[in-house]
Amino acid sequence: MTADHTVLLIGATGMLGSSILDELLRANLSTTVLMRPGKPEREEAIRARGLKIVHGDVMDPATLPAAFEGITTVVCSLNNNPEMFVPGHGHVIAAADEVGVSRVIPSDFSVDFFRIKPEENYNLAMRHEVAPLFEDRRVRPIHVLIGAFMDTMLDRQAPFIDWANGVLPYFGDGEQSCDFTSVADAGKFVAAACQDLAAPEVLRFAGDVITMPQLAEAVSAGTGTAVAARREGSVEKLAALITEKQKTAENPWAWIALQYHHNMVSGRAKFLRLDNDRYPHVKTESVADFSRRTRDDEVRGMSHSDVPRS
Template sequence: MSSFPKVFVAGATGLLGGQIVRALLDQGAPVRALVRPGTSEEKKRSLTARAAGGLELVEADITDPAEQLAEAVGDATTVISAVQGGPEVIVDGQANLVRAAEKAGARRFIPSDFAFDLTKLDDGDNFMIDWRRQAAAARAGSRLDVVSVLNGAFYEVMTGFMGLIDWQQGTLSHWGDPDQPLDLTSVPDTAAYTAAVALDPSATGTLRFAGEVMSMRQFHDAVQRGSGRSLELRHLGTADDLRAEITRQAALTHNPFDYVALQYQWCMVTGKAKFDSLDNARYPNVTPQSLTDFVRATTPAH
C-alpha cells in the first residue's frame, strides 16, 4: 500500500494533466483521474498504458452537480485541476470542483494556474489569466488549502504555439528588450514539480518554478545550439509597439484567441509577470531539462 494519500486529477486527458498523472504514479502515489463521459478508448489507453497500478479512472465533468462530482473525487485528499477552457470551465467549473472537493472531504486544491506570475497582472493584460484570477476570487472563502503552481511559459509553447520560430524562413522573431529575463519550463518538468507539491504536506501558498531563466537572446542561442540550425533573430518592435499591435488586432476580431499569444508575450517581455524568486530548491529531486536539450530532442531533422 502506498504511503501517499490519494490524489484526484481533473484534466487528466490533457497535455499537462496526463503528465501530472504519470509523475504522481512514478512517485508511487495513488491517483484518481477524471475522464469525461465519451472519452475515446485511445485516450484512456494512453493514460493507463504506463500505469503499473494505483490508477483509477472515474467518469465525470467538472460542471456536473457538486454532489455527483464529489462521488468522483471519492477518498482523494488532494485535488489537482489541470483543465483548460473558457470561463465556464476555468471560473465556474473550478468553483464547482472546489465545492465537490469540500463535500468529499478533501483537504487541498491545486488550481489550473500553471502560468507566469499571474498575481502581478492587472485585468485586461491577458483575458485567459483574468479568468484564473476570477477563479481565485470565487474560491476565496473555501476551507481547502489552495496551493498554486506557477511555471512561466512551457518550452513547448515557446518553440511552437507562440509562433516565434519560422524554420522555413530561418527566423526567430520577438518583441521587446532581447535581454529581459523570461521564466520557462517544459511540460514534463512542470508536471514533476506539481506532483512534488501535491505530495509535500508542507507546501502552501503560491510556488514558482522555472527550468530556465533566460533572455530572448539566450533563448535564440539555445534554440540554435539544440537544433543545429542558424536562425536570424528578428526584432518586431518595443513592448509598447506590441501593446499597440494587440489593440489593433482586438479591433479587427471578435475572437480574442486570435491575439492571445501576443498577450502572453506582452506579459513576459515587459517583465510584468516575471517571478521575483524561485522555489526549485524545495524539490532537489526534480532536475529540469535545459532548453537546449529539449530542442535537441524535439526538433525534427531539416
C-alpha cells in the first residue's frame, strides 16, 4: 500500500458503514467521510474521531467530483432504497471515473448475486444493475461478498427466527450449507480490501459455513435460548410460496426474506470458494460466538435499516 493511499467512505453512519469506519481507523488508513450537509450532530461525532468530512450527495452528481479529488478507493455503504441504490451508484461510478479514482467498492455485501438471476431476489436485482456500470470505465470495482449477515438473521424483528416460539423454520433438505458473516467481520474484510491494491474484482468471505439446522443449534448454544429447526417443506414449495406472495402482497418486504432464504437453501447463492485466506489477519467469529457476545438490543439487522417499509 502506498503512503498516499486514501479512502472515501459513503454511508459511514449506517449499520455496516459504521463498522467499516471503525476498521478503517483501526488500520490507520487515511479516510474521508462523505456526508450530506445539514447534519451537524453526526458531523461533530465524525470529526471528533479525527476524520475529514466532505459534503456531497450521491443523488446530486454535481457534488461528487470535487469530493472525490485525491481519493484512491471509494467505499459505498448504501442501503437498499430502490429509489437511490442504482442511480446513486451510477453517479458515484461516473464521478470516480471522471476524477481518476482507482477503485470503487459498491454496496454489495451479500450472497453471491452473480449466481442469482435478477428475478430471484428483489435486492440483488439492483446489484445486477450496478455491476455493468463499471464497463468501459477506468475505475475498477471490488465486489465484496459476505453471504448473509449474522446480525440480520438474529434480529428479533426480522422474520428468519420465530423467537416467541423458539423455532427456526427452513425449507429444503437441511443439508445445504450457507455462508454467514457478522457485520463486524464484514467491516474488517472491507478495510483489508482497501489496503490491498492488488485485490481482484470479486472477493468472497464467510465467517461461518453451516446448514440451517446447524444455525439453529449455534444460536441456541450462543444465546442460551432453545431454538429448534423446523422443516417447512421443499425448495419447490418455497418457490411456490414466493410466487403466491408476489401476487397478493402490497410491497416486496412481504417476500424479500423468503427470496433470500430460497437463494441460500437452494444452494444457488453458495460461494464456490472463499477468499478468507487472502487476509489471514482477519479472524472471523462463528454464529455461536456472535450469538454469545451480542445482546438482543445490540443486534443490528433489518429493523435498523433506513429503508422505508411501506
